Amino acid sequence: MNREPNREANRELDLTVALFPGQGAYRPGALKGLWEDGDRTVRATFEEVDAVAKELTGREVSATVFQPSPPSPAALLESAPDTLQLAVFTTAVAAHRLLAERGAVPSVHLGHSLGELAALTCAGAWDLADAAAILCERISVLREQDRSGGAMLALGCDRARAERIVALIDDPDLVLAVDNGPQTVVSGRAEPLTTAADIADRLGINHTRLRSPHPFHHPLLEGARTSLAERLAAYRPRPLQVPVYSPILGRFYRDGDDLARLLALHLVTPVAFGPAVSALYAAGARVFVETGAGRVLCALVEQLHPGAHVVSPLAGRDEEAGLTRAAGALRSPLNQTPVAAVPVAPEIPEPVAAPPRTADRAELSGQVRALYAEAMEYPEEVFTDDVQLEADLGVDSVKQTELLSRLGDRFGLGLPPAGLRVADYDTFGKVVDFVAAGVTGGAGAGSAAGR
Template identity: 45%
Template sequence: MKTAVDTVFLLPGQGGYTPGMLAGEAGSPMVAEVLHTVDRVAGEFGRGGVSGLLTNPGSPSAAELVRTDSFALQLAVFAAAVASCRLAEKHQTPDVLVGHSMGEIAALTVAGAFDTADGARLVCHRSEALLAHCPQGGAMAALELPADRAAHLVDAVAVPGLAVAVSNAPRQTVVSGSEEAVGTVMRLAEALGAQATRLNAPFPFHSPLLGAAGEAFGQAVAGIAQHPLRRTVYSPVDGGYVSDSTDLKALLVRQLMRPVYFLAAVRGLHAAGASRFVECGKAGLSGLVRRSVPDVIAEPTVRTAARAGAAEAVAAPVTALTAPVPAVAAAAAPVPVASVAPVVDAARILEQLRELYATALGYPAEAITGDADLEADLGIDSLKRAEMLGQVAARFGLRDSAAEGRFIVQPTLAELAGLVATALGEQSAAPAATLTAPVPAVAAAAAAVPVASVAPVVDAAQILEQLRELYATALGYPAEAITGDADLEADLGIDSLKRAEMLGRVAARFGLRDSAAEGRFIVQPTLAELAELVAEAQTAAR
């Protein structure tokens, strides 16, 4: 079995569905073939097809499908992963395929162990078994804790069926079990100061509670043929490579009840040489990889409805490697604000916000819904929300408006998306103005722009002068009061929350993108030290 790898394809399970996520690829013959086959198999089970869910951005959300049609949700997740992988294979060949949770069925299908129709049948039989035999009141929750600490909490609660379900990242572990038991674990985690997030999962996956469903599933799929593998597959459940001698249907049955060791899989493959992890879809797996191993490229492949329209000019720098990045003016020559063509569709902005928050916070994508209360449901306090506003400002080019209090008080991402859309519309309609500092020059098309084309200001002395002007203007202080060595809190009375708000403006002004979310920016006590850090980040971006 291969021991040296470079490129790993990741196929998502739960969280791998977003309404209309394949809308931009609906005309692709390979996508059409996958969707046609999956719809045909759905008909064999007396169900409607799922093509519309994946090609129509107005389709029901994952949260809604969890409540109303988990069968369709599971099938859509499978179809999305297989179709996305087929598209990714046009550009590069994976050395290894890794399926996360139910994504193992998609990985084995792409690898040739099952044809697309039989892969879809496996999903349908699995869903039927779960609907018939899964206990009521099951739940799953993501904890910002290492797996061993999460296991201690599970042991402390000591309720049958409660289990560590997934080890995702160094500080993200999913637990699964009864509603009451999972709720108790969440309260214990929160008492320890750890974030706990309820997942939109229709069943308590990877829990002993699914034993009866697993037995029924195994019996139902006994007649499905297993074929020789054409690609290498690593199973995060079995903790190693599978082979033609592996009973893969038995593996899929075990997977319903056993934990997913995704973190160990990522680290093991990285140790074997993997430097590129391609997420076939968009469920937050690439963010988990970046949290788990250093010096790798990890990116999603799907252009969702939020990114559709390749010819449209976008004001937001997108972090995916194949998306446009801002080209920053090398000189301080005035740049007309009116030349920026912003995204003003709130629905598209919401999808980008969900991806941004999921990646930055390390949450499963399905946990970041538009109507989830940022504080009550997701535990994002005011300070963290202000830090995230720095990323939002940089991504959408909000400029000065990001410092307005109305942004930080929005309770949900849906409401924040509406406000961003309004602000971008106002900026677009505003008369041309000039800025003395560099602003992002937006790509007029979706062709990738090499990062090397960014020419930032990297002179700390120049950056300090711009910071002094920015802070003086925004805070209404006399310019002479804003010295480089003045302590922002002790001398100027700028508390942590206000400092985080100001970081949004700093991020937008200097094109810091994701680095603005790093805690080191907000803890710098003086503008001189902040200027040095901005210069360092600008240099690193070159």
């Protein structure tokens, strides 16, 4: 592994990160040896998920992934895509438990797409049975609601180049779904995805169709998002025991977050994994361990930051040796500090300092304008008070919800309330007034400010 020259001397300063992989992190035979040897942790983890999955989906995960000749990823996607998602999730939770038994105490959890559910679960948000039920709800809703025929395509290029390809195709059914740094993923219907692959071929850009049963992180799943939020409202989260950073939200989860709404929002909101890794690296993270099968996320971290120390415990044949090595990497002196004492949000600075509570409207308007211009990649001058966000600029309700959430984070207003109607903020001027009401109103302006 690549290391910084002074890494050993400064090990006590390192933050350690447990990486929880998403949809594609299935490797035939992962944890099979431990299962066959009767490892209590692996057995208990899979059996608990089996019980929930059998009740809610009619399938057991272990019966598929631990059979004598486990199916390939392509075969599993074709025959049992629901089981594929459950296998990825359960393997990640089992790996985390195995590492914890060996003394691992990561400073931060970081999940990639579907991996955020495992990251939150292993941080204490839900017990395993509830988390498995949440995933089954997600699977059921997508099966019922998604008739798009969409899929996902990985491109071997950075975000800027991928965005140029998407802009060139100019099809609303194709969006940039994942920014991994050196790699991006576009999501959408079959026709524009085929066009994107053809353009990538002509430009000499590597591309791969992902093993995904749905066009995740795309507005095509808006109907599923609404239904999923309603179903997940019944699952009450507990306070997190470990900080969890979200590449979808661009911040740490907080106690009091509406996790049902946020997990549902994941279906239609892009993933910024590369920027999340870079933010944690800037905050002092130097050790990254992939808590799941394979080493896809570790490979991305290595490309982004060659100075990072990465370990993939389940990527090789000797899983016991891999787990021992990974647990050692996650056992730095910093991790002996109680979780409550580890700095969370302040470790990752906001691009611009939050405005004072006495900021006037003109100042607020300038700062909101800068945020919207950066997010939408429009010139700042187009954001006049009377410009229609959707009619004039194409900011749909999903993007507007995301932007309002970012404003809540940026100005300390909290998340928009569940009943907020984005249609009520159809002009840029109304958005500025929304922020001004919260900033100048303080705690008493909760309803107006989205607290």
